Amino acid sequence: MSSKFQRYTGATLSSHDQVARALGADIITGVYPPGTKIPPEADILERFGISRTVLREVLKTLTAKGLIVSKTRVGTKVLDEANWNMFDSDVLSWRVASGFNTEFRRDLTEIRLAIEPEAAALAAQRATPEQIALLRKRVEAMRDARDSRMAFAEADLAFHQVIGNASGNSLMRSISGVIETALVASFTMASPVDEDAEHEKSVGLHARIVDAIEAGDCDAARDAMRNTIGHGRQRIDRATDTKGD
Structure with missing residues (x-):
């Protein structure tokens, strides 16, 4: 573990x-x-x-x-x-233990959409070649994680943490606990590794974020991050609709 x-x-x-x-x-x-x-x-x-x-x-x-x-x-x-300090990783994890209801999933998505697309846009301006190479490495780790929810979730989390670092904004880096909580939802409820098509789509969406950052295209990086977060939310919503909220 x-x-x-x-x-x-x-x-x-x-x-x-x-x-x-x-x-x-x-x-x-x-x-x-x-x-x-x-x-x-x-x-x-x-x-x-x-x-x-x-x-x-x-x-x-x-x-x-x-x-x-x-x-x-x-x-x-x-x-x-x-x-309660809901940006604290422990508090978030205890909230996870009480269940992912509709309101909490909405809150997680809204805060991610409010911050992460801007972090990606800033990364398009500020990312170093080393950080871009590291993002590529994380995408490949996600691609290779075909049979392990845990391995995919860890690579996914590491990817978003690099984005936060590459943004050059210390406050944006501080929401990694929120990102981790959202990814745990994917890991526990609807990991993309469960379906080949979903796995391929998720990896492709993350790769587009890196492409936009490497190109220095802030708008494209912002949109690519929004699409990636939205894809994760859709997977969780489908899983919830199937199992019942």
């Missing part, structure tokens, strides 16, 4: 990460609704069999992510969803 996707599966996580993941998921799924208190310290220690030191670090982590707030003589309360 790649380290990139461990947060989504819970594989080989430390005690701190396991407990943070479990409590974070409980908060996000409404086991502990906003305004309520999380269980007392003694109950959490008994549930997970951890030390007080580990628990303190877990609570610090959840506080930093905007999920809880601790007050003297009041206890630790769950904050409203408006306070």
Whole structure:
């Protein structure tokens, strides 16, 4: 299992990460609704069999992510969803664990469409020859990943991370957690490797992004990225229509 996707599966996580993941998921799924208190310290220690030191670090982590707030003589309360840092990779992964409903899939697509096409356009202006070569390498890795959802998803994620780097914009690079979450949806629900035609189309769409970046064509890079994101959304929507939302 790649380290990139461990947060989504819970594989080989430390005690701190396991407990943070479990409590974070409980908060996000409404086991502990906003305004309520999380269980007392003694109950959490008994549930997970951890030390007080580990628990303190877990609570610090959840506080930093905007999920809880601790007050003297009041206890630790769950904050409203408006306070949650949804750009945090862990928070996103816990949201994934609660299910990809229609609203969440829409949110992921909208934020990607708002940012990634512009990142591709900037990359058309700023990408170095080395970054373009790396993008080509990632496309080939996607092409070679015919029998592995994981290998395709990892190559796809790496591709979009290079785009973010090539944009030269540090804020655009920071949404990699959102991109990773969206790709996990593809990986778990409707990977292009499941169908030869879909695999070929996805690889071709990514290759067009690189062609446009290498040509320095901002408009073409922007449009190619939009088409690529749209193709991923269509696959997930078809899978959802088949399985039921």
